[in-house]
Amino acid sequence: MPTMTAAQRRAADKAEYDAFLAACPSRQLLDRLSDKWVTLVLVGLEEGPRRYSELSRTIAGVSQKMLTQTLRTLERDGLLTRTVTASVPVTVTYELTPLGRSLQQLMAQLKDWAEAHMDQVLTARDSYDAQP
């Protein structure tokens, strides 16, 4: 007979799963890179430092909440730096660290892959959809 409710089993499984994640660097990376805003911010900073408002305009569709949140986590992870200039009005600049730049290189490769192969993907998609 079960000694745990479904909810308890779920919690136990989740804790176990989290522990496994914590021990596995590649899984942690995936969690981070699986955030589309992370990728877009990295791409947005590829050509140098940008101000908050510039990023906000460049990355169309991002809410200020998600932009701030994404910038914070990236800063926390040491992928970019946040510089506040005490002027009126205040200016905040974001810039990739060397670590962030090394990751951005890989992102750029992904972007290149996409642009090179997107037509193949679209063709495959069409032929898949054409089937009854």
Add this chain to the structure above:
Amino acid sequence: MPTMTAAQRRAADKAEYDAFLAACPSRQLLDRLSDKWVTLVLVGLEEGPRRYSELSRTIAGVSQKMLTQTLRTLERDGLLTRTVTASVPVTVTYELTPLGRSLQQLMAQLKDWAEAHMDQVLTARDSYDAQP
């Protein structure tokens, strides 16, 4: 005065935003790669064909719904093939296409990057958290 309700404006903005996305291959890629299960499936297939149940066990934490859904979209996009062997019980095998393999190469680089730099990220995270 506004001639649209908030909901209408939202819908219009969204349509416009989607149209922009549709015209930009790199954005479409990001939408696809921002799915952590996509990455994990590609990694799971890197060493050759795998059966559904094998993938399900390898990719710990994935629900059957998300696994099936992910495999379907990847098949639709021409990144992997789905082969059904009419036996009892039925056997279904998934395998990367050449296109899928080329993307998997890049994913492997990301995985390597993660394993090489995760300690730096964790260090940065600790020092960030240590600040009052």
Add this chain to the structure above:
DNA sequence: CGGAATCCTGCCTGATACTG
């Protein structure tokens, strides 16, 4: 075994208003 269909919950996200 390998799914499809259904229900249901939580969190992600966006909108809005306020601060320094």
Add this chain to the structure above:
DNA sequence: CAGTATCAGGCAGGATTCCG
């Protein structure tokens, strides 16, 4: 300008059940 705080909703995604 560059945020923080709060609230509401929509949908991603998990659990469950049933089918070929």
